Amino acid sequence: MSSAKLPIVVLSGPSGAGKSTLLKKLFANHPDTFGFSVSHTSRSPRDGEEHGKAYWFTDKDEFRKLVGEGKFIETAEFSGNLYGTSIQAVKDVQDRGRVCILDIEMEGVKQVKKTDLNETCTFIFVRPPSVEELRKRLEGRNTETPQSLENRLTQAEKELEFAETPGVHDKIIVNDDLAKAYDELEEHILSKIRGEN
Ligand SMILES: Nc1ncnc2c1ncn2[C@@H]1O[C@H](COP(=O)(O)OP(=O)(O)OP(=O)(O)O)[C@@H](O)[C@H]1O
Numbered sequence: 001m002s003s004a005k006l007p008i009v010v011l012s013g014p015s016g017a018g019k020s021t022l023l024k025k026l027f028a029n030h031p032d033t034f035g036f037s038v039s040h041t042s043r044s045p046r047d048g049e050e051h052g053k054a055y056w057f058t059d060k061d062e063f064r065k066l067v068g069e070g071k072f073i074e075t076a077e078f079s080g081n082l083y084g085t086s087i088q089a090v091k092d093v094q095d096r097g098r099v100c101i102l103d104i105e106m107e108g109v110k111q112v113k114k115t116d117l118n119e120t121c122t123f124i125f126v127r128p129p130s131v132e133e134l135r136k137r138l139e140g141r142n143t144e145t146p147q148s149l150e151n152r153l154t155q156a157e158k159e160l161e162f163a164e165t166p167g168v169h170d171k172i173i174v175n176d177d178l179a180k181a182y183d184e185l186e187e188h189i190l191s192k193i194r195g196e197n
Pocket residue numbers: 013014015016017018019020021022137138140141175176177178179181
């Protein structure tokens with residue numbers, strides 16, 4: 001398939017909704033179909049992180065220069081560091097004949113919608129059945145402090161509200177039963193690749 005026709009899958013949803021779990025399954029079931037773009041970051045590399053593999057590591061000045069040149073699809077700041085997806089990083093995935101998956105948060109989705117790539121993207125939102133269930137999952141994941149848990153839940157409320165805006169997402173998946181949510185995700189993406197929707 002010509003890379004120009006490959007869709008870009010933009011997956012978003014509150015932290016803990018199950019995006020990584022679903023994507024892991026998608027990649028395992030279709031090992032040659034999908035790819036993640038390599039993001040840029042201004043944070044320092046951690047042990048074992050390779051330039052161009054884990055991230056494109058850059059300093060803040062260079063990062064801002066690239067932003068000014070319009071090289072990014074979306075950028076975000078976390079804990080004082082800049083992160084972003086460049087247009088080139090998405091093209092690199094497409095040039096390998098793969099469907100690029102962007103696992104990004106709400107502000108990133110808003111930015112992508114303002115770019116030329118908007119038309120090529122399919123926007124999928126993964127939501128938990130309820131905020132109470134989301135809390136349980138985040139607690140069960142054992143990755144959060146009480147403070148980071150509250151921060152994530154506050155942010156989740158905002159993301160869920162944003163997702164109510166009509167027309168923002170092409171597909172909203174409620175991740176209640178994992179197998180069912182996966183089937184919905186796979187079906188939507190594969191039919192998009194086949195050019196059916
Ligand atoms: N349908 C489900 N039912 C019950 N538990 C689930 C379900 N889907 C995912 N989980 C669990 O919920 C937790 C959060 O899932 P996951 O880490 O995939 O979320 P995420 O959206 O990728 O979060 P983040 O954006 O923080 O990376 C994990 O412990 C996962 O095993």
